[in-house]
Amino acid sequence: MPFLFESFEAWKQYHRENTMLLHEVVLEYEQTQKDHSIQLINETLAKSWQVMKDAVRSGLEDEMKSRSGMIDNGAKKVYRSPIAVLNPQFRQLIARALAAKEVNSCMGRIVAAPTAGASGIMPGVLVTLQDIHGITDEKIIEAMLVSAGIGLIIEQRASLAGAVGGCQAETGSAGAMASGAIVYCLDGNADRVFNAVAITLQCMLGLVCDPVAGLVEVPCVVRNASAAAIAFSAAQIAIAQVDSVIPVDEVVDAMGEIGASMETRYKETSLGGLAATPTAQRIASRVLIRDIDILPDSEPDAPKV
Numbered sequence: 224m225p226f227l228f229e230s231f232e233a234w235k236q237y238h239r240e241n242t243m244l245l246h247e248v249v250l251e252y253e254q255t256q257k258d259h260s261i262q263l264i265n266e267t268l269a270k271s272w273q274v275m276k277d278a279v280r281s282g283l284e285d286e287m288k289s290r291s292g293m294i295d296n297g298a299k300k301v302y303r304s305p306i307a308v309l310n311p312q313f314r315q316l317i318a319r320a321l322a323a324k325e326v327n328s329c330m331g332r333i334v335a336a337p338t339a340g341a342s343g344i345m346p347g348v349l350v351t352l353q354d355i356h357g358i359t360d361e362k363i364i365e366a367m368l369v370s371a372g373i374g375l376i377i378e379q380r381a382s383l384a385g386a387v388g389g390c391q392a393e394t395g396s397a398g399a400m401a402s403g404a405i406v407y408c409l410d411g412n413a414d415r416v417f418n419a420v421a422i423t424l425q426c427m428l429g430l431v432c433d434p435v436a437g438l439v440e441v442p443c444v445v446r447n448a449s450a451a452a453i454a455f456s457a458a459q460i461a462i463a464q465v466d467s468v469i470p471v472d473e474v475v476d477a478m479g480e481i482g483a484s485m486e487t488r489y490k491e492t493s494l495g496g497l498a499a500t501p502t503a504q505r506i507a508s509r510v511l512i513r514d515i516d517i518l519p520d521s522e523p524d525a526p527k528v
Contacts, residue, residue: 225255228375231420231471235413245413246368252375253368268364271334275323275346278333282322289328291510293440298322301448312355313452320347320451324444337374337383340390340432340439341397343447345370348401348454358408369407370400373420380472381479385432386491388482390446395427395478398450398457405458419454419461421471426453428474429481431489433496436507442497 226237226248238248253264281287282298289295302318324343327333336345349363358366374383377396382388402419411419427450435441461467467474488495497503 225252228252228372229379231376231417231475234372234376235417238413244365245372245407245416246365249368249372249375252372264368265364268367269360271336272349272360272363272367274332274334275336276350278323278326278331278342279319279346279350280322281331282325283318287322287325287329289325289438289440291436291438291440291506293435293438293506294325294328294444296325297444298325312351315354316347316351316451316455317448319350320344320448321444323347324447328438328440328444336370337378337396337400338385338393340385340443341393341447341450343444344394344397344401344450344454345404347447347451348405351451352405352408356409362408366404366407369416370404373400373403376472377475377478380475382482384491388478389430389485389490390432390443391424391427391430391478392482393432394443394446394450395424395430397447398427398454399423401451402454402457402461405454406461409458409462411458411462415461415464417471418465418467419457421467421469421474422457422460422465423453424471424474424478425467425469426457428478429485431485431496432491433489433498434491434493435498435503436510437493437498438510441503 226234228234234248238245250261250264253259254261283302287294287296298318298321301314301321304314307314320343323333323346327339327342333339333342335342352358353363374396377383382392383396385393399420402423403416406416406419434443
């Protein structure tokens with residue numbers, strides 16, 4: 224029977240006792256539980272990786288203006304900015320995470336990793352990581368398997384849905400998955416990978432889900448960029464063997480407890496937080512009116528029999 228991804232500690236113990244790499248444990252799970260061949264799993268992941276890369280490219284090259292007007296080619300503006308706050312690589316990271324998420328907000332093709340609302344984080348991180356360190360596509364696919372295992376445990380012990388646990392469950396989880404992938408690609412062991420997950424989640428505990436006008440645009444897009452930055456920060460800390468102090472399973476449990484106690488208005492209802500500000504309310508009113516205006520004046524006549 225394969226490992227069922229109920230805890231990080233058990234995953235670490237299983238991979239050591241069975242002399243398996245972290246991604247091989249996830250691969251075994253997919254083979255046994257889903258009855259998928261290794262070839263099919265790798266082909267599916269390769270397609271997903273290509274979609275991620277295409278989303279980054281599209282967000283940086285194509286017109287990205289959402290119907291609401293709240294998204295207006297922000298990724299391009301960042302990518303082309305003459306001022307780099309840290310260095311060009313950091314600017315590219317932020318632009319790429321924005322780009323892939325803007326594609327989602329403009330109804331383009333993305334990979335929900337783990338959700339559509341957090342779909343810019345993994346692409347932005349992995350494309351940048353590959354660009355900087357020359358990581359092979361094969362290693363990226365292994366890292367995606369590791370990320371999937373991380374997501375499975377978070378889903379089991381807490382949640383991946385903003386409607387259940389707030390934005391910490393979406394961008395927080397995606398940031399943790401991305402951070403673990405970074406450390407894995409740079410040959411970090413299980414302790415360092417899971418430490419990166421814990422540090423990332425610690426930085427994002429309590430983040431509410433408060434989409435303006437009920438759209439996954441503001442503040443969702445910029446949070447993808449911030450989570451990508453946190454993922455690299457946590458990975459750097461973990462690789463340097465700085466301990467998270469609180470074990471990763473306990474951090475995930477804390478995230479679940481916070482999500483359960485969070486008020487409903489802060490969980491994707493657009494009733495609180497940024498969504499309840501006067502400006503957001505005006506935007507919501509305008510967007511709603513625009514959507515009503517594009518509907519037909521009346522239902523088409525019923526066919527005559």
